[in-house]
Amino acid sequence: MATPEQRPIIDVARLLAASKSYSALLRRIIVSQAAMDSTLEVAKGSDALTGSVRCEHRPGVTGLQSLLRESTAREAVDPVRDFDKIAEVLAQRTNVNLESVVAVAIIVLSHITADDAFTGACELAIDLDPGAWISDLNMERKVTLGSLREKGTSGVFAAELDKLRQQISTKPLANRAEQFFRHVKIRHHPLFDPGDFRYFRVSKLKEADDLRNSIVHEGGVPQLDLDLTARTMLFLHEAAITAMRSLASAYHLPMEWSILSGDQWSQNRMEGSQAPGGSL
Secondary structure: OOOOOOOOOOOHHHHHHHHHHHHHHHHHHHHHHHHHHHHHHHHHOOHHHHOEEOOOOOHHHOOHHHHHHHHOOHHHOOHHHHHHHHHHHHHHHOOEEHHHHHHHHHHHHHHHHHHHHHHHHHHHHHHHOHHHHHHHOOOOOOOOHHHHHHHHHHHHHHHHHHHHHHHHHHOOHHHHHHHHHHHOOOOOOOOOOOOOOOOOOHHHHHHHHHHHHHHHHOOOOOOOOHHHHHHHHHHHHHHHHHHHHHHHHHHOOOOOHHHHHOOHHHHHHHHHOOOOOOOO
């Protein structure tokens, strides 16, 4: 990792490495969006998804009964009676509309894509301009004389910035985006005005984050229609692309087209080249 004294993009090798990571991340976003678009189109055109499905839990085909037997004191549980009660509750909760199941999957996967985008964008921004992120470090952190002697001031800051990179993914998505745009000027889509539902705002990203959390952490599958799903999916996609657009604009990142297109032969050939700036 670069030391804080290495200001933005001072050598071709750093720029090339960032370009490869950026292109790979952008490819993941595009592939994910294409998959979500296709899934949503199939869902909209399928009459089968409007029906209800019920998942039955039977003692002979599930591990829940054995888990109940193993995790509860023998004298406190009747494996058959208590299992039947739990199984009935689960069966009732799985009596859901398949359209909602598809909607939930699309929202969760779209959120994962945006999550991946902002984590990667923050990591690349720290690598490309480490000095700008020093203000995010805990300046009250105590450093030993031994550490200063071994690493020097620059090495200590570089190590702390590396820890910051590793901690980025643990923050809520909206907080991560807010932190990123404190260091990188936001570049909105030129064709989206503030009234467009796809127009990026951190507050809307928090709403999408809250929706995802309610899906994952609350019991059962919520009833979600495909229109809300489509709007949430497209907003999350634009959020991910906004991070990429802003990153590329701030640091003038070139595109590695072989990585973006998934041309493995060209990618291997590029990585085997001895000329560090050959693809720029």
